[in-house]
Amino acid sequence: MEWLKKLAALLxxxxxxxxxxxxxxxxxxxxxxxxxxxxxxxxxxxLIGLSGLWMLLSKYKS
Structure with missing residues (x-):
């Protein structure tokens, strides 16, 4: 799952x-x-928009 976080950050x-x-x-x-x-x-x-949303949600989920 770490690779997904890095890909989202890159996008x-x-x-x-x-x-x-x-x-x-x-x-x-x-x-x-x-x-x-x-x-x-x-x-x-x-993909860029979804990555931003995923990063936002994962920030508050953790």
């Missing part, structure tokens, strides 16, 4: 960095890499 970090790039430079790295309407992009955003 949340990627999401945070991406939002920082969007806010500071109007540059979205995820859509630049995978395309703006690609299903892959939606999956990545969903």
């Amino acid at each position: 949340v970090l990627i999401g945070a960095l991406n939002w920082g790039l969007v806010g500071l430079f109007d540059f979205n790295a995820v859509t630049e890499i995978f395309g703006s309407a690609a299903t892959v992009t939606k999956v990545i955003y969903s």
